[in-house]
Amino acid sequence: MQSFSVAEITQYIHELFAADAALADVLVRGEISNLTVARSGHWYFTIKDATAQLRCVMFRGAARSVRIAVSAGDEILAQGRVSVYEARGEYQLYVNQIELAGGVGDLHRQFEALKAKLDAEGLFDPARKRPIPAFPRRIGIVTSPAAAAWQDMQNVLRRRFPLVELILSPTLVQGTEAPPQVVAALNKLNRRSDIDVIIIARGGGSLEDLWCFNDESVARAAAASSVPVISGIGHEIDFTIVDFVADLRAPTPSAAAELATPNKDDLLLDLDRLRTGMAARIESDLLDRARDLIRLRNALGFVSPLRKTRQAQRRIGELRGRLERATRARMARLGERLASASKAMESANPQQILSRGYALLRDESGALIRRAAQVSKNQRLNVQLAEDEIRVRVED
Numbered sequence: 001m002q003s004f005s006v007a008e009i010t011q012y013i014h015e016l017f018a019a020d021a022a023l024a025d026v027l028v029r030g031e032i033s034n035l036t037v038a039r040s041g042h043w044y045f046t047i048k049d050a051t052a053q054l055r056c057v058m059f060r061g062a063a064r065s066v067r068i069a070v071s072a073g074d075e076i077l078a079q080g081r082v083s084v085y086e087a088r089g090e091y092q093l094y095v096n097q098i099e100l101a102g103g104v105g106d107l108h109r110q111f112e113a114l115k116a117k118l119d120a121e122g123l124f125d126p127a128r129k130r131p132i133p134a135f136p137r138r139i140g141i142v143t144s145p146a147a148a149a150w151q152d153m154q155n156v157l158r159r160r161f162p163l164v165e166l167i168l169s170p171t172l173v174q175g176t177e178a179p180p181q182v183v184a185a186l187n188k189l190n191r192r193s194d195i196d197v198i199i200i201a202r203g204g205g206s207l208e209d210l211w212c213f214n215d216e217s218v219a220r221a222a223a224a225s226s227v228p229v230i231s232g233i234g235h236e237i238d239f240t241i242v243d244f245v246a247d248l249r250a251p252t253p254s255a256a257a258e259l260a261t262p263n264k265d266d267l268l269l270d271l272d273r274l275r276t277g278m279a280a281r282i283e284s285d286l287l288d289r290a291r292d293l294i295r296l297r298n299a300l301g302f303v304s305p306l307r308k309t310r311q312a313q314r315r316i317g318e319l320r321g322r323l324e325r326a327t328r329a330r331m332a333r334l335g336e337r338l339a340s341a342s343k344a345m346e347s348a349n350p351q352q353i354l355s356r357g358y359a360l361l362r363d364e365s366g367a368l369i370r371r372a373a374q375v376s377k378n379q380r381l382n383v384q385l386a387e388d389e390i391r392v393r394v395e396d
Helices: 006-019 106-120 148-160 178-190 216-223 241-245 253-260 264-303 305-348 350-355
Strands: 026-037 043-048 053-058 074-085 090-104 138-143 165-170 197-202 229-233 248-250 360-363 380-384 389-393
Touching: 006 074, 026 053, 026 090, 053 074, 106 216, 106 241, 138 148, 138 178, 148 165, 148 197, 148 253, 165 178, 178 197, 178 216, 197 253, 216 241, 229 241, 229 253, 248 253, 305 350
Parallel strands: 053 090, 138 165, 138 197, 197 229, 229 248
Antiparallel strands: 026 043, 026 074, 043 053, 074 090, 360 380, 380 389
16 A cells, blocks of 8 residues: 655645635535634634634735624524645635525524523523622632633632632533533532532633533523522623523633632722721720720719818818817807806805995894894894994894
């Protein structure tokens, strides 16, 4: 058997394509996807239907003649030739002209039909959306362990909130075998009792690459999850059915990790603010309490037993002084009255009168003789002088 080099085989296939007149000028109908405009001005894209896809290139000269707006999901008619790109060993359609076929592609029709169906059932209702826990302890991740999204989320969470624990529930995230695996991975996490939130994640890709997240079974499994679900699928411009049924949609896997957790730097700043505010509040409260204590101490001075005792002592001293002054005044008055009375008594004393030469005449019984008729002849009488007495006899 003759052997060929890769270049020889590729050249041979190229010649077969070139010799086929049917491939020299074809008009292909399909849904446009993965449209990229290079800096050179060339267009690279894919057209596809439900079962196959065809790579296409439209060089700058032909692309300049396009007068319609073309975007992913549009159904187009592409006219050109099919040939082999030998450097990659790929066949592709070299497009000369593009026109719209007048509708959207099959995948977009399926997408819109399922979206309308689930929306009518209320699976997109904002009222059924559950809040995401502010401080999750364990996050379940539904993605492929080989995907860049898994590494990106780990890096984000290590930086933002290293306290959280990640539980990976591995699954395919592309291809026809992916939907049942995604459903199984979701159900596996829901059977645990320690998962606070689930992230369904996959990096960017074409509509076909992300199509497993437009599968009805995956959408219903996400809607039925007992744990809040965050979707982080594709890029910001990509939307899947899972995004609509999830409790929260993130534009990328990294953004999903950010939305699922607080930022430790923000938490530290909040703690510093709270610590500063608490210290200021405590200081203010202490100053208020100190002022209250001074006010109460001053007020206590007015009701203190010691103060009342001192007031009573001062009152007693005042009363004692008044009593002493009143006593002295009364004693002085009484002394004056006594002196006056003594003087009057002294003046009225019969002894004083006798000392001036007077005498008292008494009979033998001591009765005072005031009139002559009280005595008789030869009666003996006593005459009291100032210093002694004389006995006499009445002669006449």
